[in-house]
Every structure is written in structure tokens, then in C-alpha cells.
Amino acid sequence: MRGGTSRGPFFLASDLPADRAERDRLLISAMGSGHPLQIDGIGGGNPLTSKVAIVGPSARADADVDYLFAQVNVERALVDTAPNCGNMLAAVGPFAIEQGLVQATDPVTRLTIYNVNTGKRIEATVQTPGGVVTYEGDTAIAGVPGTAAPVKMAFLDAAGSKTGKLLPSGAALxxxxxxxxxxxxxxxxxxxxxxxxxxxxxxxxxxxxxxxxxxxxxxxxxxxxxxxxxxxxxxxxxxxxxxxxxxxxxxxxxxxxxxxxxxxxxxxxxxxxxxxxxxxxxxxxxxxxxxxxxxxxxxxxxxxxxxxxxxxxxxxxxxxxxxxxxIGRAMVIRTARRLFDGTVHVRDHVA
Structure with a gap:
């Protein structure tokens, strides 16, 4: 899926290994990392196209789905799950609805996404006329050709995403x-x-x-x-x-x-x-x-x-x-699009 100005595969959490090291080996193989063109995988040879979203139902009472973002290094066999990615986040709502994790409503579907990387929640509003996700619309965003349906995202209490503080050192300057x-x-x-x-x-x-x-x-x-x-x-x-x-x-x-x-x-x-x-x-x-x-x-x-x-x-x-x-809320509008779905083949030694 394309999410905002980023692109990458979206996986159901249940389809990936529970063990982190095994999961990371699978993602590295799937993306073809360790080569500048990612020639042996589905990565695009650029950090913006070497991203992965892992989505599943949330056990939290204040969220509908959990979203774990993984930045897969292009030239090195590394996976970093420290940050969130707000562009890939734009496609999480549509993916969750189309995978049956969230029930769609007409004309829009609102859901709360828990970002596992940062421990923060995001409210997403997805266009679902007739209870079906649509990617067609008139919204243009910088860095993406053409127009598409808007996805509204509100970041809730996003301060201290990794350090626990808005100003980690205590100083503004x-x-x-x-x-x-x-x-x-x-x-x-x-x-x-x-x-x-x-x-x-x-x-x-x-x-x-x-x-x-x-x-x-x-x-x-x-x-x-x-x-x-x-x-x-x-x-x-x-x-x-x-x-x-x-x-x-x-x-x-x-x-x-x-x-x-x-x-x-x-x-x-x-x-x-x-x-x-x-x-x-x-x-x-x-x-x-x-x-x-x-x-x-x-x-x-x-x-x-x-x-x-x-x-x-x-x-x-x-x-x-x-x-x-x-600062209680920060809201942004992005677009997303489903590009293809199917099976990605990984090397036998990582399965």
C-alpha cells in the first residue's frame, strides 16, 4: 500500500512470527535488504519505499487496532522499530477495514489506532461510502501525483513518544x-x-x-x-x-x-x-x-x-x-492507496 508519501507491505500480525528476531529476518528477506536496489526483494531501493506496517486487533479498551511500524534498512540487514511513520499510518485504517478488523460505517469510518512503537493513539477517519473503503477523491498532497480520498488523522497526546518528555533535556534551547x-x-x-x-x-x-x-x-x-x-x-x-x-x-x-x-x-x-x-x-x-x-x-x-x-x-x-x-491534538490529512495483494516469497532459511 501507499500511505502518504511512503510505500510498503502491510502484514496482519497473525501472519508473522511472534519471535522478534525471526520476524526481522523474514522482513529483511522479503524486502531484499542488504543491497542498494533491494534487487532480491520487494523493497524500492529507497528508505521511503522500504517500510513495513504490521497490523492486528488491539487488546486495549481505548483502541481498535495495533500498528507496529518497521523501517527496514536498504543497504544493511537491519530493522528498526523505534519510530512511528505517520505516512504509512495513513493506510492502516483502510487496511484494517478491508481485512475485517474494523466494521465499516457509511459514509465514513472512524477508528482509533494504537501505535506500538511510541505507545500513542491516533484517531483516523476513512472514507467508506456505502460501508466500502474508497481510494478515489479530490485531495492532493505534496509529493504524490494526482488526487485521492482524504484520510484524516488526529495524533492524541503525542508528546514524549520515545523519551517520555516533550523537552527530553529539560531545555527549549x-x-x-x-x-x-x-x-x-x-x-x-x-x-x-x-x-x-x-x-x-x-x-x-x-x-x-x-x-x-x-x-x-x-x-x-x-x-x-x-x-x-x-x-x-x-x-x-x-x-x-x-x-x-x-x-x-x-x-x-x-x-x-x-x-x-x-x-x-x-x-x-x-x-x-x-x-x-x-x-x-x-x-x-x-x-x-x-x-x-x-x-x-x-x-x-x-x-x-x-x-x-x-x-x-x-x-x-x-x-x-x-x-x-x-498541545493536546495535532491533525493532518493524508491519502492512501491499495496497490496489490498476494504472497511474498522469502528465502527458505528464514521461514
Whole structure:
């Protein structure tokens, strides 16, 4: 399935081994990881197309389904289940309905998804006219050609997704390795930095940033240092925290961002990353807040921020308590599409 700007296989949890090591070996074989083209599997040779969603019924009273996300490394035989993926999340609702895990209603179906990676819940609204999932619609999102049916997702109490704290170090702004950064954990653990601190404008293309090896090495050193400070330990083999470069926005946007996965620049922006950026923009004292152009909130503390990225712009609605400043909900609209279904064959030695 395509979920947002990502793509990958969706598995029922009951169809995969319960043992984590055995499950990971199966996923590595299925995706063909360990080769830059993933030539011996169904991966797409890119981090955005080497993702896996594992979905099953939830035993929790406050959720309908459980969703475990797995980032399968392209060139190395590694599986990382530390982060969530908000783009793949967009297809979880349609998948769960079509697999009979959730009963569809007319004209939309609302369900609550428990993200196993982060221990957080997301409310999804899927278009189901006549009780049947539809992928056809008029909604366009940056980074995906054409239009499709909207999938509305509301992240609930997403602060502290991996560290347990919105500000893992307790500070909104600090200087690490000569760079002013904000260590921020909202939907995803991230390191936010002003692009100017690296001599960048923040408007470079992903290819330009990836080609600057000295910059990429410096960024990863900073990421590893920040990972320790955030209580995540040695993050060398992990994809979090995500480094994010920020800059003042163009007219009509709230902030400009370059999001890293972490060893290459995203051609758009991850949805969890967009939620993180928008929330940081609304948090006084952060790097993001200093650079952002913020719209005024309504009486309920809601406002829509526009994240500018290499593929276009992504709107995020933030609901923030006017008195405490606490961010309770972050809502985004994505699209999804079912691409094919069938059997993927794995090597005999992993079965």
C-alpha cells in the first residue's frame, strides 16, 4: 500500500512470527535488504519505499487496532522499530477495514489506532461510502501525483513518544557542538537546528544536501551526541532522533524544513516530523518558534501551520490549551492507496 508519501507491505500480525528476531529476518528477506536496489526483494531501493506496517486487533479498551511500524534498512540487514511513520499510518485504517478488523460505517469510518512503537493513539477517519473503503477523491498532497480520498488523522497526546518528555533535556534551547538546537519529542524524537548554523539556507534540494558529505557527517555526529543527551543511548543503528534543519518561511508558509531520515534528506517531510515541527513552532523558546511565522489561534487554541518542504507544503492543525500551552491534538490529512495483494516469497532459511 501507499500511505502518504511512503510505500510498503502491510502484514496482519497473525501472519508473522511472534519471535522478534525471526520476524526481522523474514522482513529483511522479503524486502531484499542488504543491497542498494533491494534487487532480491520487494523493497524500492529507497528508505521511503522500504517500510513495513504490521497490523492486528488491539487488546486495549481505548483502541481498535495495533500498528507496529518497521523501517527496514536498504543497504544493511537491519530493522528498526523505534519510530512511528505517520505516512504509512495513513493506510492502516483502510487496511484494517478491508481485512475485517474494523466494521465499516457509511459514509465514513472512524477508528482509533494504537501505535506500538511510541505507545500513542491516533484517531483516523476513512472514507467508506456505502460501508466500502474508497481510494478515489479530490485531495492532493505534496509529493504524490494526482488526487485521492482524504484520510484524516488526529495524533492524541503525542508528546514524549520515545523519551517520555516533550523537552527530553529539560531545555527549549541549548548549544551542542557549537550549534544551537532544540531536542524535541512530539510524535517523533528530533533534533531541531537553524539551517544557518551549518552555513545552509534551508532551501537547498535534498540532492544538494546529501552531496555535501562534510555537512552530512557533521549532522550525524550532532545527532548521535543528541541521542545520548535525550536518553536514547547509542543511536548509531537507530533512525531516531531525526535531524531537522529549519529556516524562515516563504510567504504563505509558517516555517521551512529539511527533514533527514536520518542519513539522507527526505524529498518531502514525514508526517510525524511535520507534527513535531509544528508543535515546536508553538512552543516558546525553541529554535522553531524563533524562526516561525505563526498564525493567531482561534478561541479553542486551534491554528493551522504550513510546513514548507522540498515537494511543496503540508498543513498541520495544532490544538493548544490557551492557558497551559499544552498541545493536546495535532491533525493532518493524508491519502492512501491499495496497490496489490498476494504472497511474498522469502528465502527458505528464514521461514
Amino acid at each position: 541549548e548549544r551542542i557542538e557549537g550549534v544551537e538546537v532544540t531536542l524535541f519529542d512530539m510524535a517523533v524524537a528530533a533534533v531541531l537546528a537553524d539551517a544557518a548554523s551549518f552555513g545552509k539556507t534551508g532551501h537547498e534540494t535534498p540532492a544538494e544536501l546529501d552531496a555535501d558529505r562534510a555537512f552530512m557527517e557533521r549532522l550525524d555526529r550532532l545527532r548521535r551526541d543528541c541521542g545520548q543527551r535525550m536518553g536514547l543511548g547509542d543511536v548509531t543503528q537507530m533512525v531516531i532522533p531525526k535531524p531537522i534543519l529549519l529556516a524562515a518561511p516563504s510567504p504563505g508558509a509558517s516555517i521551512t524544513a529539511r527533514y533527514f531520515m536520518p542519513h539522507s534528506c527526505h524529498t518531502a517531510v514525514a508526517i510525524t516530523g511535520a507534527v513535531c515541527i509544528a508543535s515546536a513552532c508553538c512552543t516558546p523558546g525553541t529554535v522553531a518558534h524563533r524562526l516561525a511565522r505563526l498564525p493567531e489561534p482561534d478561541a479553542q487554541g486551534r491554528r493551522v501551520l504550513i510546513i514548507e518542504h522540498p515537494s511543496g507544503r503540508t498543513p498541520i492543525e495544532i490544538e493548544q490549551d490557551p492557558e497551559t500551552g499544552r
